Amino acid sequence: MAAIFFYLFAGLTLGSAALVVANRNTVNGALCLLLSLVGLAGLFVLLDAYLLAFVLLLVYAGAVVALFLFIIMLLDTQPAARKPFKPLTLAAAGLGGALLVMGVLSFLTRARLALAGPAETAVPSLKAYAERLFTTYLLPVQVVGFLLLGAMLGVVVLSKKLDSAEKAR
Amino acid sequence: MTICLNHYLVVSVLLFALGFFGVLLRKNTLAIYMCLELMLISSTLALVAFSHFNGTLDGNVFVFFVLTIAAAEVAVGLAIIVALYRQRLTVQIEELNELKN
Known part of the structure; x- marks a missing residue:
């Protein structure tokens, strides 16, 4: 049961985070950030950090995203024309992506993080x-x-x- | 299949990677700033996961401070962006090349 919720919230968080990155309209990006934060709060709840989930929604959704939307609408910038990326940017992104993939792979295969587990710890x-x-x-x-x-x-x-x-x- | 620490850490790393690529590839300063926020909150997920699976509370308390810093940082950063917009009337980073050369 918890696994279903985990995948649901993780998918929500990562999917909306990808939309934040990919969206050309900044207002849509801010709203996707809000959705991503809701998913993250769900993950916090699964980790028994109820208070933190509440504080995250309060601070981020209540203050940060609202401030972002306010500034976006205040500045009212048009989306710029789509320009091709510079080769240097592409090289940096490729190198960074390769390093991140290497990091995640080595982390998944070699890390020994088998900890005691959450079952016996009380909810804070x-x-x-x-x-x-x-x-x-x-x-x-x-x-x-x-x-x-x-x-x-x-x-x-x-x-x-x-x-x-x-x-x- | 039970969810262990690795699952949460993978989500955290992926979230960080998404924010990282957003910072690298976006042109709009506000979008870059939102991606920075993504990177920041991905670290809070890792902290909470480690704290939960270790059975301690210190990581959770640390997240409080991270959230406070994030709030202060967003306020100052957006004020800087607005001040920049007043000066240059743009938020596209390619046009903000005053320091070049």
Whole structure:
């Protein structure tokens, strides 16, 4: 039963990710990214990370994809004319693809990742997350908080109109 | 057939590969940025899978931080793209060649 759901969600994730890459319309790409995130959240649920699935949908679908759609519609760019790829790009993509295929193949054939398995581990509760976040990972939480503050200030500075600076010049 | 760690890792690697090719082959900056997001979330899938199959919680907690960083990164990156569009009126990377030569 779990196998069926795994293949369903994996297919959804990878299929929509392929559509994100292949789609020429950016709005469709953003919506496919949303679908891919839904599949990934399903995979998280299969891995007993219910809270993370929820947070992923909340942060990515609620904030990131919405922001992407907002910016895409704000900029309103037309799809550019289809140009052939440069030989260097094709060579880089071929080399990268070959390396990735080699990596996956060697990983599948040679890796020894037979771990204990999930059966005996309990589903992580919200309390367990909170305990980790407020004891072991207290410093990273603070650092990430400051990072968010810095990002917010950076965005404000970046998106400010630079009229005064241009007038001063 | 039971689903083991390898299955999840293969999905993660394939997702990363798709994002990688998107970054290499797309011309639109916004599309490239979405593919970067794909690469980022593929790493979170690997973290959660390792964490689950090892019976620990640390990977899951780490994903929290990854998501936070991703949110901050998207905000700043999109602000940069908008600022770039204001300057150059395009988001196609082939026309953004100011630093060439």
